[in-house]
Amino acid sequence: MIEAICFDYFNTCTRAVCRGGGHRRTAEVLGVDPGEWLALLDRTYDERARGAYPTHLAGLRRLCTELGVEPTTAQLREAAELRLATVQADAPLRPETIDVLRTLRSAGVRIAIVSDCWFELPLVLPRTPLAGVIDAAVYSCQVGHTKPHPAMYATACAQLDVDPARCLYVGDGGSRELTGAARFGLTAVQLRAPDLGAHLTFHAEPDWPGAWVTTLSAIPDLIDAPVLVA
Structure with a gap:
């Protein structure tokens, strides 16, 4: 039973x-190439899913650093909100x-x-x-x-x-x-x-x-x- x-x-x-347009908008907010952003999300899936970063903003910043970009805190916060909306939409x-x-x-x-x-x-x-x-x-x-x-x-x-x-x-x-x-x-x-x-x-x-x-x-x-x- x-x-x-x-x-x-x-x-x-x-x-x-299915990934929708929210991912492209998130990349644009962060100032990174959308194609490179999606590829990076794929490469870091396991790391992100294991909670490897102390906070989500720190994680987003680390991902951007890997692409050679240093976003502001305001950009990171806007991107985090877009991520939340995008996950729900997808x-x-x-x-x-x-x-x-x-x-x-x-x-x-x-x-x-x-x-x-x-x-x-x-x-x-x-x-x-x-x-x-x-x-x-x-x-x-x-x-x-x-x-x-x-x-x-x-x-x-x-x-x-x-x-x-x-x-x-x-x-x-x-x-x-x-x-x-x-x-x-x-x-x-x-x-x-x-x-x-x-x-x-x-x-x-x-x-x-x-x-x-x-x-x-x-x-x-x-x-x-x-x-x-x-």
Whole structure:
């Protein structure tokens, strides 16, 4: 019997993530080349997601320094606000997400968001409707590790007060999160929604051999399953 579920955030609770024009505007505010900025974001993904910088402004400044630019504090603050808005615009919640999570909580299932992220999501998520339908949130930038490190799953299970054997993990497979969850003892299920495929992701897991669904709406039907094949 499933007592709790950990959901990945990006590409799982949200629609497929695609980078929009906000990234170009952020680069322009910082005075860096947009193409170089996007390439740098890709190169530093793991570092940023592990919370390698003491503050988000320090992180933005460090990134700019790598591109040979020294922005002012005002520029950094404006860029940080643009980053927050851009992350929200690039990753709107799936239409079914809130209803699915409400259904699960009504059934007594505890819910956590477990996400690899930089500074944006801890600030963005509390502003979304999701905040009212979850019991915990685990952010890699605060844990100091990214999935599939065991610390991410251990933190989630501790916050949910659940044994891994009674916890489901749902994600699109980025960061090899499904393999990591299964190794920690959770039952892992991949979301293979129709909009996924060309989405923005890092360290994808296209070879996942275990259970999968095509919509989050299928998850409530899994909570009474004693074992799912992974």
